[in-house]
Amino acid sequence: MTPPIPRDIPLPLPAPEGFLEILLIVSFLIHILFVHLMVGGSLFSLVCQIRGLKSPDYEKLAYRIMQTVTVNKSLAVVMGVAPLLVINTLYAPQFYASSALIGDMWMAVIPLVTVAFLLAYAHKFWWNHFINIPELHIGIAALETGLFLFIPLIFMTNVNLMLFPEYWPQVKGFFSAMLLPNVLQRYLHFISATILFSSLFFVWWSGRKSFQNEVGFSRLRVISVRRFFYAFAFGATVFQILTGLVVFASLPPQGMSWGFTLLLMLGGLLVLPAMWWMWQNLTHPGHLLDDRLKEITACFVCAAIIMGIARHDYRENALADHKSAIAEKTANYQAAVKDAREQAQLTAKTQESQTLVPGESAFNLNCAACHHPTLTTVGPALQEIKEIYANNPAGITAWTKAPGKKRPDTMKMPGFSQLSDDELTAISQYLLSH
Ligand code: HEC
Known part of the structure; x- marks a missing residue:
């Protein structure tokens, strides 16, 4: 199907395009880091709380984790403003089109986020009120986590739909856009990154000197907590690679390029040493004293930056034809407007000279x-x-x-x-x- 080609309003960009592109990549990475910590924190708090039904130390851990979630969620929201504005600026015709096509759900982001945040606050601030009704407390945590997991799917559906104007004519609302061939695997890839980055964050967080005092475990040892998170980080990395391969295989070819493929390979290679170190930590618990967390984190951060650049590269390639078609249509339209205006002036003049007698x-x-x-x-x-x-x-x-x-x-x-x-x-x- 031929994609609809909207006409642009040719306004000048507020800054050089290259600068805006770098700003988009950087601000998006910062935003998404806090999104990972928020969503992952909520998820881990829920998991630990469930586990806490049997071993109470995990309930204490769940509570401490929840305290990071509310901070990270505020940062995620504040840091989300810049990339949202830049994407609206750089890809106005595409982003408005995809937002409108999933309009109801896109608008629903605001109430959903509000409810999720309120649930998160209820979950955290009323912790002790729920002590005798853990089912209700866990129910609230599950609802909160469910919303936190669902909201990124809306964003992902939108930014994916924006890339493929050829799908626009067939999309009928959010769910049909969500079921387009490459959304769910991208989403799973995202969720595994969430688990990976939040696990690493909690490895660091539980390794701080003050952690033991903050959490006040009765039996659980800090080293076991760190292994617990390392195990998730390792598992998430494996899942990340697998889903990454599926995403790569299912991406529509119009955005593919050698540059994109090489960047992905480079990012993937960077993950290997991190996996090796994490494996050492898991199989030789003594390693956890000197667990190379800095190096592991550096590998993943570099990989994420490279993936962020690759992602942008794909987007530019995928939209190149559509962008130039829009530019052409806009230029034609402007020329037609100019013609029509000149024509109208001409007709007005001849009519005047015909209808008015001299004098x-x-x-x-x-x-x-x-x-x-x-x-x-x-x-x-x-x-x-x-x-x-x-x-x-x-x-x-x-x-x-x-x-x-x-x-x-x-x-x-x-x-x-x-x-x-x-x-x-x-x-x-x-x-x-x-
Ligand atoms: C500001 C007002 C005004 C404008 C504009 C004006 N006129 Fe007059 N016109 C008058 C007045 C007042 C008289 C009467 C003058 C008098 O009788 O002393 C007059 C008288 C005349 C007369 C009669 C003269 C006569 O012999 O009785 C003619 C012819 C005339 N105007 C032609 C014109 C023409 C042609 C124009 C445009 C180029 C024009 N006027 C513009 C005010 C105006």
Whole structure:
């Protein structure tokens, strides 16, 4: 199906395009990091709380984790403003189109986020109120986590739909856009990144010196908590690679390029040493004392930056044709508007020269204000003038060039020395013949 090509409003960008692209990549990565920590934190708090039903130390852990979630969620929201604005600026026709196509759900993001945040606060602040009704507490946590997991799917559906205008005609609302061939695997790839980055964050967080005092475990050892998170990080990395391969295989070919493929391979290679170190930590618990967390994190951060650049590269490639088609349509439209305007001016001019007899417009402009056809106003009526000057246009011309003072009850008529003889003759003839 041929994609619809909207016409753009050719406004200048507020900053150089390259700068906006870098801003988009960087601000998006920062935003998504906090989204990972927020969604992952909520998920881990839920998991630990469920586990806490049997071993109470995990319930304490769940509570501490929940305290990070509310902070990270505020950062995720604030950091989300910049990439959203930049994407609206750089890809206005595509992003507006895809947002409108999933409009109901896109709008629902606001109430859903609000409810998720309120649930998160209820979950955290009323922790002790729920001590005797853990099912309800866990139910709230599950609902909160469910919303936190669902909201990114809306964003993903939108930014995916935006890339493929050829799907626009067939999309009927959010769910049909969500079921397009490559959304769900992208989403799973995203969720595994969520688990990976939040696990690493909690490895670091539980390794801080003050952690033991903050959490007050009775039996659980910090080292077991860190292994717990490392196990998730390792598993998520494996899942990340697998879903990544599926995403790559299912991406529509129009965005593919060698640059994109090489970037993905480079990002993938960077993950290997991190996996090796994590594996060492898991299989030799003694390693956790010197667990190379910095190196592991550096590998994943570099990989994420490279993936972010690759993602942008794919988007630009995928949209290149559509963008130039829009630019062409916009240019054609502007040329047509210019043509139409010139044409209209031309027709107006010829109509005027056809319908107005010589002298009419000059009479209207210079004389009509004071001379009414039948009534005496400032000056005498044309009827009267016609009687005086019947068959004598030259007399009118002579008077008009240098009016005398005739009628006692009127002002003196101003002279019209600025009009040429030809113009005055035309006026006089028109005056006498109408
Ligand atoms: C500001 C008002 C005003 C405008 C504009 C004006 N006139 Fe007059 N016109 C008068 C007045 C007032 C008289 C009467 C003057 C008098 O009798 O002393 C008059 C008188 C005349 C007369 C009669 C002269 C006569 O012999 O009785 C003619 C002819 C005339 N105007 C032609 C024109 C023409 C042609 C124009 C436009 C080029 C024009 N006027 C524009 C105010 C105006």
